Amino acid sequence: MIIDAHQHLWTADYAWLADASLTRIRRDYGVADLRGNLRAAGVDRTVLVEAGRCDAAETSEFLATAAATPEIAGVVGWASLTDPALADVVAGHRAGTGGHLLVGVRDQVQAHPADHLDRPDVRAGLAAVAAAGLVNELVVRADQLPAVARVAADLPESRFVLDHLGKPRIRAGAEGLAEWRDLVTPVAARPNVVAKVSGLVAEADWDSWTVEDLRPFVETAVELFGPARLMFGSDWPVCEVAASYLEVRTAIETILGGTPDDIFHTTAISTYQLEIE
Structure with a gap:
């Protein structure tokens, strides 16, 4: 069985898609599109990740979609880490349709300053997610x-x-690799961090x-994290700015x-903690 640990669904009206550089992916991507790509790439199950709409309704919609879509084994929903009612928000999602499929929470940390995760209110949110038994999913820039x-x-x-x-x-080649290796090594030293070979x-x-552009980054990740703390993710449909779903899977497999x-x-x-039948 192949599990894709990182894919999205969205509609063309998501605000961030208005960026002029993103015309290639500014359209609706739904379950039918996902299923076609899974079949083509030989992928069996996925984890659906919040897609940047940054509202609670998206998480509710994704959980309901997952409940009706056997291929989606779990959902990483959006929630604000600075929301003092975060525990109640999580409990509300769990009580709704598909709530049993909520496996993690992701806020858009990459949109904030480099020290955002050091803020006490953010730390309180991360602790609330952990107390709920969910994964804290982090989308960050290298400088974070x-x-x-x-x-x-x-x-x-x-x-x-x-x-x-x-x-x-990655565009910076050897310079980017050296910079990233220095920054990610302390992260990889923490046993409670798993990384996605995605995006x-x-x-x-x-x-x-080319595949050779990606190779040193993937091989360094294997060296630092070890295979037991790495997960494959397609990052579809974001990946379609540069490659098809199948091309991404083939590159990582190669x-x-x-x-x-x-x-x-x-x-x-x-x-x-996915329940795979």
Whole structure:
């Protein structure tokens, strides 16, 4: 079984899609599109991740969609980490349709300053997510990785998932690799952090990327985190700025020399506590 630990659904009216550079992906992406790509890429189950609408209604909609879509094994919903009522928000989602499929919470940390995760109110939100038994999913820029290392050390009871390997500057080649390695090494040293091998084509040159551009970043991730703390994610449909779903899966498989069970299956199950039939 192959599990894609990171995919989205959205409609063309999401505000962030208005960026002129994103015309390639400014359209509706629904379950029918997802199923076609899963069949083509030989993927069996997915984790649906909040898609930047940043409202509670999206999480409710995604949970209901997941409840009606056997291919979606779990949902990482959006919630504001600075909301003092975050525990109640999570409880409300769990009480609704598909609430049993809520496996994590993700706020758009990448939109904030580098030290955002050091704020006491953010730390309180992360602790509330952990207390609810959910994963704290982190989408961050590379310059925010030091804060990720600090919060992972200070909240050892929380399970953290680092999206897209922390968004290294793949376009910058060796310079970007050296910069990112220094920043991500302390994060990888924290045993409560799992990282996603996802989103890499979006950080590379959209029109000219190659498998060899991605290889050193993936191989470094394997070295630092180990396969048992890595998960494959397509980042579809964001990936379509640069590559198809199948091209992304093929690129990662080529670099890894196959589809190791941990990266493509068991790490996602254990991290998100997925119930796979």
